[in-house]
Amino acid sequence: MTDPDPALLVQVRQWIAGDPEPADRAELAALLDAGDLPALRARFSGALRFGTAGLRGPLRAGPAGMNTAVVRRAAAGLAAWLLAQRAGRTDPADPADPDSAGPAPLVVVGADARRGSERFALDSVRVLAGAGLRAALLPGPVPTPVLAFAVRHLGADAGIMVTASHNPAADNGYKVYLGAADGDPANGAQIIAPVDTEIEAMIDAIGPAASISLGDGWMRLGDEVRSGYIEAAAALAPTGDTGDTGDTGDTGDTGVLADLRVAYTPLHGVGANTLYAVFTRAGLAAPFMVPEQAQPDPDFPTTAFPNPEEPGVMDRVLALGREIGADVALANDPDADRCAVAVGDRILTGDEVGLLLADHVLRARPGPVATTIVSSRALATLAASYGVAFSETLTGFKWIMRAHAGLVFGYEEALGFAVAPGLVRDKDGITAALAVARIAAAEKAHGRTLLDRLDDLVRRYGLHATSQVSVRVTDTGQISAIMEALRAEPPTRVGEAAVVDIRDLAADPATRSAAPAIGNSRAAEPPPADVIVYHLTDGGRVVVRPSGTEPKIKAYLEVIVPVASDADAAEIDTARREADARRATLHAAVRTILTR
DSSP states (O other): OOSOOHHHHHHHHHHHHHOOOHHHHHHHHHHHHHTOHHHHHHHTSOOOOOBTTBEEEEBOSSTTSBSHHHHHHHHHHHHHHHHHHHHTOOOTTSOOOTTSSSOOOEEEEEEOSSTTHHHHHHHHHHHHHHTTOEEEEOOSSOOHHHHHHHHHHTTOSEEEEEOOTTSOTTEEEEEEEEOOOTTOTTTTEEOOTTHHHHHHHHHHHOOOGGGSOOOSOOEEOOTHHHHHHHHHHHTSOOOOBOOSSSOBOOTTOHHHHHTOOEEEEOTTSSOHHHHHHHHHHTTOOOOEEOGGGSSOOTTOTTOSSOOTTSTTTTHHHHHHHHHHTOSEEEEEOTTSOOEEEEETTEEOOHHHHHHHHHHHHHHHSOOOEEEETTSOTHHHHHHHHHTOOEEEEOSSHHHHTTSOTTOOEEEETTTEEESOTTTOSSOOHHHHHHHHHHHHHHHHTTTOOHHHHHHHHHHHHOEEEEEEEEEEOSSTHHHHHHHHHHHHSOOSEETTEEEEEEEETTSOTTTSOOOOOBTTBOOOOOOOOSOEEEEETTSOEEEEEEOSSSSEEEEEEEEEEOOOTTOOHHHHHHHHHHHHHHHHHHHHHHHHHHHO
């Protein structure tokens, strides 16, 4: 072995000795025998940490991968944290007494159909039971929204969802949700700081995974939770509006709903059966599914990256839509917490779908709404027009869901939508798909489409055009270097527009530049984060941040073009071409800044 690293080799041997999975021990031993230090360094570069959406990493042995040892230690750390909370302690060196007064915490666990998911879910309930907790396993595989629903539905203290969402087939992940008192906006939402770091401290304090006690006293649930979700989702009240035609009608009318033709793909994930059941129970015609993508397949054989935001991933459902004459094409990501929408061959952006859904919800249930700092400012304008509270949060639904106890709608531009936060305190691609279908059915009843509804919103609120620039890196240290360079030498121009204001969210909220007010309201300042926001002279905006789930730095672009309230279709098309040109210039300029 050349260039030995004694400390690394000691760490590897200690991990092997404490790894309960024979295949993982063999994988590391083979790398050790081969002297493959780069591979070993990658696997021991550090433990997985809770990011934007939980733990997430490649399926491989070692602390920097998703594997049996990592999952068991994560479950043991969560169990220790829950027991410490019950006993009023958070010090990992001072474990709680599992025999203290009160019922043992209840944790519900679910899993998608990825490689290892079922095994990791079973590992979790066995560890939880071994720690003296009540553990319940959902029959799998299930969509993430069903697990999030289960936390509130069962009154659980916590929930675990084994999924890597839309990541490539080689990955898996581990999301943690917490219960709370009724009325608490955090009830059923994913964990945030400081809870995430407290649980990580508990995990770090756990000994070798092989020494963790396993128990058999856990419950295997039947289909009652998923059935409860289906019934509740299908019963969500339609708004009763049919657009801006001057007429009103009931989007719950079964004749109108049954006339809608929907092309759909779950992208080899777990959403198909649940979405089908929700649609048909709500009175919609069964969607036409892309046959080669309809069943769960952990290899995702028709797409290398099962994220409907990626170029080409929607091609098959668009083709199916053309074949059947679909009114709308829908796609869920593999764990069905995201929803993509297309009309004809036009794929709507997450911000366009968010505006459609926000308007749809607020027509029936006016109340607080929220989105993230990287999403379009159109929601703030819409909220002001309805006279409802608006919140702007850090990226991730764990923040959106905590924006307001009475939240009626939240979204993020990455195709995440919460049309029923009281049902699922997370993004939910199935109820979002149902709401989109109801809007499309209402418009179809008047000879219109979702695009006509979007044009109506453009006339009201102006044209907000958004897009994204992503720069992938091989060394995560490059991300910090780029952010440091932007702070040390901030750009004075981006493309053709001058920078008129810079908000650095890493600064203390009391001293940073505030976001401009919309209407008569101003969103509360989010907590510190590694995010920089540039406001431009032409009304445009650029938001730069590191990705929370991938080795990327991302920039979110927005241009705004005013549109007259009585603009015709040709004038709106002209505005879109102007927005596209400005956005293309901005895109090129931002990429140059991020790669200089």
